[in-house]
Amino acid sequence: MADIVLDHVTKRYADGQLAVDDASLSIADGEFVILVGPSGCGKSTTLNMIAGLEDISSGELRIGGAVVNDLAPKDRDIAMVFQSYALYPHMSVRRNMGFALELAKRPKSEINQKVEEAARVLDLTEHLDRRPAQLSGGQRQRVAMGRAIVRSPKAFLMDEPLSNLDAKLRVQMRTEVSRLQNRLGTTTVYVTHDQTEAMTLGDRVAVLRSGRIQQVGTPTELYGRPATVFVAGFIGSPAMNFVPATVEEGELRTPLGTISPDDRQRRLLEGWSGGAAGRRELIVGARPEHFEDAALESVTGRPGLRFTVPVDVLERLGSDSYAYFTLDGGRASIADLDELAHDAGTVDLASGAEQIVARLDAASRIREGENAELWLDTTQLHLFDPDTGHNLACKTDHCDGTAGDGLNTSGEG
Amino acid sequence: MSAGAKAPLSAGARAQRRLGWALCAPAVVVILAVTGYPIGYAVYLSLQRYDLRFPGDSKFIGLANYGTALTSSLWWQALAVTAIITVISVAIQFVLGMALALVMHRALIGRGLVRTVILIPYGIVTVVAAFGWRYAWTPDTGYLSGLFGDATPLTSQVWGIAVIILAEVWKTTPFMALLLLAGLALVPEELLRAAKVDGATAWQRLTRIMLPLMKPAILVAVLFRVLDSFRIFDSIYVLTAGAYDTRSVSILGYDNLFTALNLGVGSSLSVLIFLVVALVAFIFVKGFGAAAPGGEDR
């Protein structure tokens, strides 16, 4: 077991493409860290560099204190779980799980004992003598996990290990992975594109975009204090809503209505130089759960913004309802959001109007196709610089230490 | 973001290069030893007067051998015969091959049997197959000889070429059919169902959906067959030995070497044949956009 440190690690391919740009991240011994981001963000490349399957162009990678940049994968003592599981089709489950020990020339009895113990933990005992092709998807996934744990390596590297499972099994295996990692206490780096998986599994989560680490933090930190528009939009489901705003006479003019900032927000706006061009325009982010049906007792009398909109679609989920409506007055436009839309596949759907989703209490009597008065908890709003995409809160009062780390390293570039 | 922009190759990438070259080297050496050098040598020989009957009399004569070849009616006739054989046999192979592929793709019964049986013509030694056809048409001996009365097909140019084409079609249609079958497998069944729902007839489904989607596979198959047919030698050697004006360019080149023993003219023929083949391949790849198989590995 060991800690893993990425020290200004960069990966540039022969064709000049920059896959990972100056990533610094330090993973403590026994920690479970998630690398998350849309496809092409460099998360798998980062993992492959830790494994030694791809070269590091510049920077330093340390495992357990030793620089391993030039070590072959076999000399790094790490185990990996692949998205495709990569089980050897011509070997039985037993030999698949024991292959690494066999290559390391361990005695037969020891291999057998370790394989059988891992099989017991993963409930694979009765399948040990089968071939991978005879197993179900979930069983294959467990064999891949078993192959990793048999070795008691310094670290586990997992590359989207659950993404080939169907939704129900994925949720089940998620808790399984979590339990296993707790029990073994082995340092784990886990790559996924699924933000739910990232939020539920990790001690800490690193959000990547276009080869750069955007923010590193606990799931709560990422959700509550996103450092950039990208992180804000990527973490959380349904995603945060973004609307453009202008600052006039100390108030925020938005398509939702005019918002009077509270003390915290006023301080942020005062400390903000006003963007590169000196414009007083910014992007306001509001999470769906910070809206409510204005008619409900729970919000009557509470300060906030009240506005009336026609509800296009209302989804009743039982526990709560999602109300969708569109706003005139332009969209918040920034590269981060374009990329998020691209990742979600909604890039073509984006019209001139901004679609907003609000999560309402199930008791709401609002009906689809009618006008409804909604309430927004304006104290919970996030304010972003439209030029850099940075959260204003992260510039003035250091929204959290880890986010600062992530930003600083990228800022040096 | 420190330097790194023009980072030198990492150790891993260098090792990969070295391994790649090392693994390919033996194959490249063998290929070049037998083609690169000889074709260069052929170009050299083609510029010499070099007759094996008078080996002492060799000397550099420039393009004179090409002049001899290109002004000879034999070359143009052989080229015409080869072109006719190639075009007609590939056209027939394509139609029959497509039908065969459809049978293998759609047949309710006996698919495996058909696939096995059609491999037999593919596998049979060309010379053997040619003997089979020769004795089939030999007067008195063959079961086909009475088919057209007293005609003796292998003693006239038109009938000789017809039998050569028959032998060629029989031998290589299976290959064409298998390539087309693989192309058919790339046509999604759902598209055909969608076309059916849209009201397309079976013929329209074939011409409007299947063939366009199979275009890459078709071009590769046709290119392969055209270039292979162009080299036709074995069947003609056995069936007519090039008599009755049924010589292909390959037969002509061979005769010039082993009958006329004229290495100079023979070599100029070799170069000319090579150039024609290269031209045909170029037209296919550039003109029709035939993808080179294995060429698009990314």
Next chain:
Amino acid sequence: MATIATTPDAPGGSSGAGAGGRTIRARGPQRDRNAMLGWTAANLLIIAVSLVPLLWLVSLSFKAPASITDGHFIPRHWTLENYRGIFRESLFTRALLNSLGIALISTVLAVILGSMAAYAIARLDFPGKRVLIGLTLLIAMFPQVSLVSPLFNLWRQIGIFDTWIGLIIPYLTFSLPLAIYTLSAFFREIPWDLEKAAQVDGATPAQAFLRVIAPLAAPGMVTTAILVFIFCWNDFLFSISLTSTESSRTVPAAIAFFTGASQFAQPIGSIAAAAVVITIPIIIFVLLFQRRIVAGLTSGAVKG
């Protein structure tokens, strides 16, 4: 609803949906039977056309010399004399040995060299890879007759004219493109993750190749071997051009020399018997490895 259910040009459009359904159901088995008959007829036709020329040679090979010109498809008098005859002649037995030896050696070498190059092409990144692919493609289309004159001359100069090695080298050259295409298609199908997994599991590149990749590529190698063997077995042009005696002449060339032996009384029976003998290994391959051969023939061509 009714207008949707009935197509405008349906015959007897007045009948309801139920009636239409019944007629279709009633016609079902009849249609199936017709389709079955149609497919059977098509299959029989294909099988007949594929086999008749071969069966004709078989028939000739069992005919006594006197009855060879009787034109009957099925021999009236069966005899093994033709087979006994060719196996008494060293012209044939020696050629058979040459054919087998040359084809087998060429096949083994082509699979080994081809595997190395194909693995590099499928898995490694190195400058010159595209040139190599282009080169192999060029060779696959090369007019072999263009090489006959220079090789004939060259082989005599370096002393390998009329030897096994003199045939093995050109066979290797022309079967390598085939071997490289087929094998690289197979290598490409082996998931790259397996190799990475082996590396992470602690295997050296050699161990990864020998213990993970090679076992998985074995079917591809068998397929390639069969295709290459058929190619070498089939060659005629090089064999008649680059040999002059029994010492290295292969069967296809030797058969052609059967005819030369006597201008007037052609040894049809002997040729037919020899033809049947050299066709047998191919038939065995085809019967045993039908799937593999089809996969191999089509893999290189369609993947692209």
